[in-house]
Amino acid sequence: MFATAPTNGSGARSVRQVLKGESRKMLQETTSIEAREQAFQLTAPRARILIVVDNRLAGRQLARMLMQKGLASVRAVTDAGRALIISRLYQPEIVFLDVTLTGDAYELARALRQQAGQAELRLIALTNSIEHSTREQARSAGFERWLVTPVTQEDLNGLLDDKSGLT
Numbered sequence: 001m002f003a004t005a006p007t008n009g010s011g012a013r014s015v016r017q018v019l020k021g022e023s024r025k026m027l028q029e030t031t032s033i034e035a036r037e038q039a040f041q042l043t044a045p046r047a048r049i050l051i052v053v054d055n056r057l058a059g060r061q062l063a064r065m066l067m068q069k070g071l072a073s074v075r076a077v078t079d080a081g082r083a084l085i086i087s088r089l090y091q092p093e094i095v096f097l098d099v100t101l102t103g104d105a106y107e108l109a110r111a112l113r114q115q116a117g118q119a120e121l122r123l124i125a126l127t128n129s130i131e132h133s134t135r136e137q138a139r140s141a142g143f144e145r146w147l148v149t150p151v152t153q154e155d156l157n158g159l160l161d162d163k164s165g166l167t
């Protein structure tokens with residue numbers, strides 16, 4: 001793994017506990033719906049995200065953008081073998097997978113889906129192409145969405161805020 005969020009350290013845990021305590025306090029002290037929603041977002045569970053790209057810099061950049069969005073549980077790997085191992089142990093809910101990954105990224109996507117079994121898994125293709133054939137391959141391999149690289153914070157925000165399937 002080359003990109004991880006500080007989720008296991010005692011410092012990170014204590015900060016999270018403080019935030020949860022503060023947000024519970026906000027919930028108890030207010031009757032405003034907006035304030036309650038804001039407090040709930042601080043205590044809401046974070047999605048487990050796995051990034052599979054062969055370019056370490058691109059992986060770090062995407063991990064950083066996801067962490068800035070408040071998604072604190074992010075792991076990144078550079079090859080299919082590690083992706084399968086980490087996926088089995090980490091059980092991600094969202095996987096960003098570079099479809100130009102060395103080997104067959106589409107086969108890896110199918111294997112990740114099979115490994116997840118009944119658990120919900122959102123597969124998001126990272127691609128430098130928006131050609132129709134690429135989108136069809138992505139759909140058939142089980143990808144729900146795709147992002148054209150390089151990924152911007154705006155693209156990522158739109159994707160994470162949108163709960164629909166492929167566009």
